[in-house]
Amino acid sequence: MIHLNKISMVQLFCLVILTQVGVHILTIPSEESRHSGHDAWMSVLVGGVIAQLVIMIIYWLGTRHPHLPMPQYIISLVGKPIGIVLNLIIAVYCLESSLLVVVSYADVINRWVLYATPWIVQVGLLTAIAGYVASSTLRSIAAVTQIVMVMFLFCFVIIFISGLGKGEILHIFPIGSHGFGAIMKDSLPAFWAYAGYELLLYVFPYVKRKNKRSILFIMSAANGFTTLFYVLISIIVTFSFSENQLKAIPEPMIFILRQFHWPVLQNLDIVFITVWLSVTTVTVYVYLFLSARYLAFVHIQEIRNHSFLVWILAILCFAAAIWGADRQRILQFSAYHNTASILIVAVLPAMLLLISLARGRRAGFG
Amino acid sequence: MNSHASLEQNEKMLRERLSESSDFKVSSITVNGRKLCLYYLESMIDTSAVQNHILQPLLSLQWTQIREAVSILDYCETDILDEAITAIVEGKTVVQLDGASTLYVLGTELKKERSVNLPVNERVLRGSNEALIENLQTNLNLMRKMVATPDLVVRTYKLGKISNTNVAVIYLRSVVNNDVLAEFERRIGRVDTDFVEAPGFLQELIQDKKFSLFPRMLVTERPDRVKAYLMSGKIVILADGAPDCLIVPVTFWAFFQSADDYQLGWLIGSSMRLLRIVCFMLAISMPAAYVALVTFDPRIIPFDIALTLQSSMQYIAMTPIIEAVVMLITLEILREATIRLPNPIGQTIGVVGGIVIGTVVVQSNLVSNMMLIVVAFTAVASFLIPSYEMSSAARYLTYPFITLSATFGLIGLELAFLMLFTHLARIHTMGIPYFFSGVNGETVLDTLVRGPIKMLTKRRKLRR
Structure with a gap:
């Protein structure tokens, strides 16, 4: 009983947003501002639009197979051998995503909060908790995610209260001075920051929908919310730091939080990093769950023991994460994963959609 | 085994089966030349009923059939000895005429019960002041009076191989979820023990196997609460000898509901509900x-x-985690002591616990002032939870929480x-999911807050 029952629209909304946002919130827009400088917020916006296009593709693919999850129909679509290989690749990709989030956030915690705790304990803790959540049913996962949404909103409030303090509005101007090319070029690193909506590939048949279009509507709303969130953060950051400062600061949000003082709490950055941990955990466990589900269809028959698969994958993830103590390695891995996610999240569904359309038409004529 | 036609033979067999108990009595009388015997347990029968409704008519009236003479409602005939023995153990009187093997079983049980009292463990400011008692029939009577509809189903079971405890299961047929009911009946049919201690045994034997500190059945002594849960399609288990009943299946939120919430306005009710849930969190995490x-x-x-x-904290030698654990355990000891001690001495605990331990521990720099405040506050917060089971769960959860945050x-x-x-x-x-209710946001209105009555009273089946 991995699904037990369908998830609601609200739960889908929370799942998508919280899978999308993750470690990136701290670094945005430092990667996106390499070429576009203070116009980084436009790159981030373009990234959101690209994500929206991919969502359309995934949704279209989903409507063609409304009663089966992706790992099942992929086999009927491209044949058994290729389907199994693709499932395996997607499972590996999902596991990689979990791994990347675990090591990146453990790295953040290691540098800002728990300096003395050994690396192996930190990644162990993160993977253990994610494995525990991911081994539940989809509906339980959705319920936990709904609770984490409360913490997310809390973080949202913290960010905006502290971000609207000191700053210089002139930092944002002149708008668009870096040129169209630079903005487009910088929208690519944002792609991985938006990744997470691809869970729809799997979740599509398990959503309780009121009418035909409501899934697309909810997905777009969730993506729109994430885009808005990212763009606002980019604006807050460019509002607080000049372009030259931006180049030197890899995690601007932390500095903004640190300089703000509430009468009841000091060092908001620590509070934020702590609370934000649960939001990143969502990304980890959702990907771990997806990975296990894709892996379940790699065998000739579906492997029914979900929690066993999850724990195997969690142990793998943990073993790989131990090697992530070196920061350089994380950065390389992150750059590689960005490319991988473009391939898996955008190119693969597009190809599948084309195949599905071609086959559908042929079936129609035949 | 069938009964014997001879009175002497029968008496012998009965004595043997009842293990020669001293309170087993046989009295024989002769009426109109016919000899007849009364078998009963002296300790179990209502003597005046036997005298006025069995003996007197038998001796004074002209009769040919036993049924004509005795004036007792609970009457049946049998010639199976085992049935008669069970009846005797329950407090019935068995009559036999010499020369016939038919046994007449007459209900003469002595009913010992206290009157319906005020609720002790679940106090409210507004609302009914009746509480369930140890007698199953009285409890059923209370429930029938509260929910006067033919829709109310009462099913009785005898649980416990030796104790044969009467257990009644009641629900509203039109509202109950049939899947849940079937699952429940399957589980109660599987119960296999020698004796049943309600509600504790039943709870453990029926509930899901998964380990958890959290109570998954609601124990209550208030009939008005039971009524409210019946209306929302829950199943209620009443047992003989238990002044509490079990309600199943309940969600996490039921443990934070109190009858008061529904008596005061919904805004005030909601804020009280919210306060309790916040206190639950504080009790766990403070x-x-x-x-x-x-x-x-x-x-x-x-x-x-x-x-x-x-x-x-300046002069405190212990680390905060040890301070916290020591103080929490001290508090547990005090709490347990207050429950066990007889009332007159109970006051002493307040003095010894509060003044001696509380003050002196701080004065001698063993525990910091601040920690004492935190622990005391935690304790008070945990007492706000209406269900004793849930508040115990909260108190025990504190320890893993402290360990994790200390590391x-x-x-x-x-x-x-x-x-x-x-x-x-x-x-x-x-x-039924325990924590998240109403996936469509329907019953959510009675969880964190208590919505207006208009929105709550629509009856609907529990979803699976």
Whole structure:
């Protein structure tokens, strides 16, 4: 009983947003501002639009197979051998995503909060908790995610209260001075920051929908919310730091939080990093769950023991994460994963959609 | 085994089967030349009923059939000895005519019960002041009076191989979820023990196997509460000898509901509900948060408050986690002592516990002032939870929370909460999710808050 029952629209909304946002919130827009400088917020916006296009593709693919999850129909679509290989690749990709989030956030915690705790304990803790959540049913996962949404909103409030303090509005101007090319070029690193909506590939048949279009509507709303969130953060950051400062600061949000003082709490950055941990955990466990589900269809028959698969994958993830103590390695891995996610999240569904359309038409004529 | 036609033979067999008990009595009388025998347990029968409704008519009236003479409602005939023996044990009187093997079983049980009293464990300000008692029939009577509809189904079971405890299961047929009912009946049919101690045994034997600290059945002594749950399609288990009943399947939120919530306005009711849930969180996490703050992240606390904290902790030798655990255990000991002690001495505990331990421990620099405040507050917060089971769960959860936050600081606290919520989200009772109710946001109105009555009273089947 991995699904037990369908998830609601609200739960889908929370799942998508919280899978999308993750470690990136701290670094945005430092990667996106390499070429576009203070116009980084436009790159981030373009990234959101690209994500929206991919969502359309995934949704279209989903409507063609409304009663089966992706790992099942992929086999009927491209044949058994290729389907199994693709499932395996997607499972590996999902596991990689979990791994990347675990090591990146453990790295953040290691540098800002728990300096003395050994690396192996930190990644162990993160993977253990994610494995525990991911081994539940989809509906339980959705319920936990709904609770984490409360913490997310809390973080949202913290960010905006502290971000609207000191700053210089002139930092944002002149708008668009870096040129169209630079903005487009910088929208690519944002792609991985938006990744997470691809869970729809799997979740599509398990959503309780009121009418035909409501899934697309909810997905777009969730993506729109994430885009808005990212763009606002980019604006807050460019509002607080000049372009030259931006180049030197890899995690601007932390500095903004640190300089703000509430009468009841000091060092908001620590509070934020702590609370934000649960939001990143969502990304980890959702990907771990997806990975296990894709892996379940790699065998000739579906492997029914979900929690066993999850724990195997969690142990793998943990073993790989131990090697992530070196920061350089994380950065390389992150750059590689960005490319991988473009391939898996955008190119693969597009190809599948084309195949599905071609086959559908042929079936129609035949 | 069938009964014997001869009175002497029968008496012998009965004595043997009842293990030669001293309170087993046989009295024989002769009427109109016919000899007849009364078999009964002296300790179980209502003597005046036997005298006035059996003996007197038998001796004074002209009769040919026993049924004509005795004036007792609960009457049946049998010639199976085992049935007669069970009846005797229950307090019935068995009559036999010489020369016939038919046994007449007459209901003469002595009913010993206290009157319906005020609720002791679940007090409210407004609302009914009746509580269930130890007698099953009286309890059923209370329930029938509260829910006067033919829709109310009462099913009785005899549980316990030796004790043969009467257990009644009641529900409203039109509202109950049939899947849940079937699952419940399957489980109660599987119960196999020698004796049943209600409600504790039943709870353990029926509920889902998954381990959890959290109670998954609601225990209540208030008939008005039972009524409210019946209306929302729950199944209620009443047992003989238990002044409490079990309600199943309930969600996590039921443990924070009190009858008062529905008597006061919905805004006030909601705020009380919210207060209880916040206190539940505090009871779990307050010492943990304090330990995390003072050991890991004093940076978060504003400077002036940090100074106060520091001055209170200056001379304390123990680390905060040990301080916290020691004080919490002390509190547990005091709490248990107050429950067990007889009333007149109970007051002493307040003096010894509150004044001696509380004050002196601080004066002698064993535990810091601040920690004492935190622990005392935690205790008070845990008492706000209406269900004793839930408040115990909260108190025991404190320890893993403290351990995690003493090792990982606020991050440990955060992870502890995440694990708690996941654990809750994974529990199911009878196939109904325990923690998240109403996936469509329907029954959500009676969880964190208490919505207006108009929105709550629509009856609907529980969803699976």
